[in-house]
Amino acid sequence: MRPKSHISSAASFLVLIAMIWYAFHSQTPSSDVKDNLPETEWSTARALEHVKAMSLKPHYVGSNAHNEVRDYVIDELKKMGLSVTTQKGYDISWNANMSQPENILARIKGSEPGNKALILLTHYDSDPHSSKGASDAGSGVATILEGVRAFLAANKTPKNDIIICITDGEELGLNGASLFVNKHPWAKNIGFVLNFEARGSGGPSYVLVETNGGNRKIMEEFMAAGTDYPVANSLAYSIYQMIPNDTDLTIFREDGDINGLNFAFIGDHFDYHTELDSYERLDRNTLAHQGSYLMPLLNHFSDLDMTDRVMVAQGDDLVYFPLPIVKMVSFPFSWLAAMIIVSGIFLLFLIILGIRKRRITAKHLFGGFIPFLGSLVIGFLLSKYGWEGIRSGSFYIDQLHGFPYNGYWLLAASAFAAVTICFFLYHKYYHRDRIASLSVAPLILLWVISVAIAFPVGDGGLIPDVYLGGAGFFLIPLFAGLIMLWLNIYQKRPSYILLLLLAVPAIFVFAPFIKAFPVALGMSILFVAAVLSTLLFGLLIPILGHYRKKGLLAFGSLLVTIVCLCFAFAKAEFSQTQPKPTSLIYVQNQDNQTAQWATYDRALSDWTKEKLGEKPQLAKELNANSIDSKYGTGFTYAAKTIYQDLPEVALELVGDSTVNDLRTVRFKISSVSDVHRYEVFADSKYQFEKAMVNGLEIEPSGKSKKPFANRWGNRFLSYYVKENAPLELELTFNADTEPEIIIYAASFDLLEQEQFNVSQRPLDQMSMPFVLNDAVLRKRTVKLSRDFKQPNDDVTYELVEPNAE
Structure with a gap:
């Protein structure tokens, strides 16, 4: 028989x-934004x-724009x-981020008021300090x-x-969701939650299940709703269960x-x-994709009997993934x-069958x-160490996201480089009678992967530690691959x-x-x-193996790889559309009247050098004392500067008493100038028996089961301020100790204060995210000394401050 023709290949x-x-x-749906859609349809334009x-300007908690967005x-x-x-x-969150959120609530009454309610959830605050939050x-x-x-507009009355x-304060510590779930009466009769979130500005919207039980009932109802573009798979569900979750919906699951x-x-x-x-x-x-989820799910769940809260026993799970036409499998x-087990037996049977029919030989199978x-190995090494080789460059080190501006081009280069290697190596092993033999190795590897991560035991x-039952849908390509192997055993020229x-x-x-x-987990x-x-290429060997011009395809793939690399390196420069993240903070120590400029930048720009030299x-x-940041980022450089005449962070004693060898000190921290965030530190050796912040009692936590036990670098509280409200602390501790409390008061207005003479940030730079930035940071220290006298009606007391060094 003749090999397949070049045209059909x-x-x-x-x-x-x-x-x-x-x-x-x-x-995702089409990007066409259509105007004048019927009022009863969801419209991307509207x-x-x-x-x-x-999204006209940043609207973090405490900003004027935040109030405007709320209104x-x-x-x-x-x-x-x-x-x-x-x-x-x-x-206050588990990691001691505290705020005063203001949630926005409304309710559409159902025809059956005793039913469990459906809740539509998202948040309106943006991340401090520069995010516009679109x-x-x-x-x-x-x-x-x-x-x-x-x-x-459809005039439909839901049953539920x-x-x-x-919610508010999501970016700070899921504060609004916690406030609602734990303190609002509506939270007691909720059947299900649909939460809309973002961790970027594009791409498909992924469906992630939050449940304390199994996912079966949730996914059955999701599929019954009939969404048009379901991007949902159970591997993401399994991974999501293994990593720390931090959406508002997590609070609904954990607390409610x-x-x-x-x-x-x-x-x-x-x-x-x-x-x-x-x-x-x-x-x-992407926005249209969110709408394509909401409307069918809103119609479905608003009429669904949710008496069971769409809950099944833990372990009652489905493996699921999307496919065209059928939507979800x-x-x-x-x-x-x-x-x-069946796939393994089938694979072994086909190997034996192929050997008996002389379509598979042991030599070429192992070959x-x-x-x-x-x-696999060459592609892995090139990608891993290629990235390691460039990641320390000045273009990359201050992009804290872990996915740089040119990340897609680097990703494409990595994929095409792997395909190039595959075409080249398989070209060296090409023979029209070896296709069945060459198809076995990828199937064996995929079967081993399935056994290792998805075979259930207890x-x-x-x-x-790596059990991912949700990856069980890998078995579907495996079974399809086995059928392709069978076709190549029985026919030299199976139908393309x-x-x-x-x-x-x-x-x-x-x-x-x-x-x-x-994209999700970083470069x-x-x-x-x-x-x-490489794995996908291997699974397609029953098709690609018939191509006789793999050397030419390797050359073509190499050209594409080179083009992708050229674009990647051409885009590895900052511009107005790809601005460099930069940071600048004025740090004033009001204890010893010294001041410094500080930055988080690892590669200093000319703009930061204007102040740091x-x-x-x-x-x-x-x-x-590490200021709270998303990735634990610390200051990199600092330079001494002029001590500006700024209002003091005021410390006022409100109460001091000792009962049964436990001392309770209550004091207030305030400022006449704006403060957007207070950070409070105390050495972890000082443990508090009880604590209250602005009247809110702090729950015990950690192994010690005491307030503020979960400290990170001695920080025990971050308080995000609204309307310049003071911070009032009430701390109870062993009377034999004298805790030293360090307070930082931050305002996000460095660039607006003329006395600092900070030039406008260049257009090819932007404020660095995830860290305290563009801020004035004032520090005060107070030691809760034993020299305090008991307060009475005739005397006003102040905290005893440490001597200036």
Whole structure:
């Protein structure tokens, strides 16, 4: 028989390329923003109007813009005829981030008032200090506002009440969600939550399950709702359960035992929590994707009997993943063991069958591991150490997101480099009679992976620490691959059409992960793009193996790799659309009247050098007490400067008493000038028996079961201030100790205060996210000395401060 023709091979190759492209493109709706849609339909154009109105400037808790956004949301809900209330109160998170959130609440009454309610959830605060919050989470607010408007326009009365809960203080410590779940009466009768979030400004929105039980009932109802673009898979569910969760929905699950679904997009992660999180940069496809989730789910869950709170027993889970046309494929976790065993037996049977039919030889079967494992190892090494080699460059080290501006080009280069290696090595091993033999190695590896991470044993897997039962859908491409192997055993020239149909599971399962994993988890796992590209290539060997021009394809893939690298390095420079993150803080020690300029920058810009000079000192002393930051980032450099005449951080004793060898000191910290955040430190050796902050009692925590036991670098409290309200601490401790309390008062107005003479930040720079920035930081220290006298009606007492050094 003649080998397959060049024309049919070329046609099948183009179809493969189209399928891989479609695996990415089909995840979100069209970007076309249509005007004049019927009032009963969700409109991207109308939702964008809300995003634009709410993202004009940063609106972190305590800012004037924050109040403006709150009022805007309230007004929009009132325009729909809803009665709107707010819930305000102090809350403190597990890691001692405290604020006074003000949640926005409204309720659509259902026809059956005794039913459990559906809650639509997102937050309206942006991250301090520079984020405009268009995506995070202006997109969520806009999605809900437009969805509720369209729902009400349909004049449909739901069976269940629908609660609209737009929380506050999410960025600080999920404070608004905690306040609602633990203190609002509506929280006692909630059946399910739909939460809309963002961790970037584009890309598909992923469905993540939050439950204390199993996922079966939730996913059954999700699939019954009939969403058009479901980007949901059980591997993400398994991974999400293993990592620390930090969305508002987590509070509903942990504190209220309430199930729900998160809808969160992570693309363009470099925009996250920056001034680039703007109306202009929000991907219209992505916003439309959020709307495509909300409307069918709102209609479905608002009429669903949620008496059981959509809850099933823990371990009652489904494996699920999306496929074109059928949308979602699912099967129970309980099938995994049998499916893995059957696939292993089937694989062994086909190997024996192939050997008996002389379509597989032991020599070429084992030889097939050389190009496959060789491609895996070389691709892994090139990607891992290639990234290690460039990540310390000045373009990368201050991009704290872990995914740089040119990340997509580097990701593409990694994937195409792996494909180049695959084509080259398989070209060396090509023979038209070896295709079945060469197809075995990838199938064996995929089967071993499935056994290692998805084979259930008791409450876990063979390797408990890496048990990911949600990855069980890898078995579907495995079974499809086994059928392709069978076809290549029985036929020298199996139909390309049939092989391409059987390639669908491998492409639609693995291709999206090539992009998703490095974007979600950072460029430190860039090698995953190479590894998954090689695995996908191996699973397609039953098709690609028939191509006789693999050397030419290797050369073409190499050219694409080089082009991607050229674009990656061409984009590795800062510009107005890719601004360099920079930071500047004025630190004033009011104890000894000294001052310093400080920065978090590792690669100093000319702008920061204006204040720090060409040769600043390392900021070791300032990092003795680490100011709270998302990634534990510390100051890098500091330089002494003029001590400016700034208002003092005032310390006032309110009360001091001793009972049963326990001393209670109550004091107030305030400032006549604006403060946006207080940071309070005490050496971890000082343990408090009881603590109250602004009247809020602090719950015991940690191994010691005492207040503020979970300290990070001696920091025991971060308080985000509204309307310059004072901080009042009441601390109870052993009377034999004299704790020293260090207070930092930060205001985010450095660039507005003329006395500091800070020049305007260049257009190719932006305020560095995740750290305290553009701030004036004033420090005070107080020792709770035994020299205090008991307060009485005739004497006013002040705290005894340490001597200035």
